[in-house]
Amino acid sequence: MDPYALKKLNQCRRERRAAILITDLGDGRDRVVVEGDTVAGTLGEAVAAAFRSGKSGTAEIDGRTFFLNVYLPAPRLVIIGAVHISQALAPMAAAAGFDVHIIDPRTAFASPERFADVRLDAEWPEEALSRSPLDAWCALAALTHDPKIDDPALKAALEGGCFYVGALGSRKTHAKRVERLMEAGVSRTAIDSIHAPIGLSIGAASPAEIAVAVLAEVIAALRSRGTEAEKGRAA
Amino acid sequence: MPQIAQGRPSNDPLMVAEEWMKAGKDVAIATVVETWGSAPRPVGSHLVIDAEGRFEGSVSGGCVEGAVVAEAADVLADGKPRMLEFGVADETAWEVGLSCGGRIKVYVERLG
Incomplete structure (x- = not known):
């Protein structure tokens, strides 16, 4: 060569x-x-x-x-929320070949001590994502439980055509989120493509197990891009 | 702010090959160019090897890497690329143990 x-x-x-x-x-x-x-x-x-x-x-x-x-470009995983699940998810996703980017404006959570060796931005998603725009090679997992932080990121992910968009929270929490996103002008089809509750159903209990469920769901979405299975799910 | 492969494993074979090259080492690059049946690594996968036999990456599930590393020494010595074939159908394959039932073709070349 x-x-x-x-x-x-x-x-x-x-x-x-x-x-x-x-x-x-x-x-x-x-x-x-x-x-x-x-x-x-x-x-x-x-x-x-x-x-x-x-x-x-x-x-x-x-x-x-x-x-x-x-x-082709390496898939990127953007994690909203420097939370306990993210501490397990970041190294697992990096090992699976993802570029990992964690965003959380709460500096107590987004501290380098809690997240070594990963790209970490202690700022609001709008600011961080304006420098690193989301594209079709990105997956976004919203894990803060806080609508002020999660909602704008979810909206940006749906508009950016991310191959995977997931949000943490119960069905009840998600129902309220759907209402808010509808009010914010997001289309029903786009909202229905959000994976919520987040993660494959494997009975995950601990933060690390939830991280496995989320990463598996992200990989499933990546590997079924454009296939009938994925279209059927999104429909 | 530069974000060079941050958050990704540093064992990417082609990035490693570039580092080795910059350090003045001789490097061979092996690439899976064709597969048949249940091959463990897809077409395009790389294994990079230096003159001391150190390697990074994979072209199979670990079955034929030893044979490729050995062949890489010859490629580094004479600079001529080689096309290697492994499969259960021939005896060599049994020796190196591609037991998954697949067949693969691996192109081995010298960098530079």
Whole structure:
């Protein structure tokens, strides 16, 4: 592999840009294509298809075999609330490959002592999210139980097209949340896509077990993006 | 404020390969380019290996890594990329133990 290709590829991955490493398996030459770059001819069609599907694979073009390795941005998990569940969830999600970002304006909760080795912003979600906007590669879990903090973040997550939006709280709590979000002008379809009560139903009891249930639900949503199962659930 | 891979594990094979390269080490990169059947790691997965046989990442569930690391030494020595195939159908596979029933093709190349 060309050292410049590796540097460019890693740079794209740090900047959350989709990229493909194209290797000619005949002579070993390679180059990096960033999403949006123009690639001519049949190879260009294969590149466009690979960006759409996200799947890596070989392509036979004009008697040559190319390997197209697709690198999509790492999914990001934004956690609203520097609470006990978050202390267990953050390291688990990081181990599973997520970029973790915790937001909580309450400085007593959002202290570096309680959250080492994780991106932590002790400010209101609107402020923190204006610097790191949510996108389709983001999941958001609202865990504070405080509507002042959770609601604006949930609204931003639904507007940003996050692949997963979950909110902690009982069915009763959620019913009140639904009313508030409706009043705030969020559509019923969007509200119905919120996972609440949060987490897969595994009978989780402790904060760490709830974290497992939440992470499993986030992974299930990530891996079923665009499939019938996910569409059926959201409908 | 830079947020370089923060919150993510530092054992990303391609990031490790870049660090090794910057430290002046010889590095080989192995990539799964094709799979058939129940292969444990998807196409595109990487295993990176240095000249001392240290490695990061995986191309299988641990079944063929030893064989790939051994082959990487030859790739580093002569600089020629190699295409390796592992599967239950051939004897080598039994030796290295790809017992899941799948078959994989692994491309091993030198960095630089």
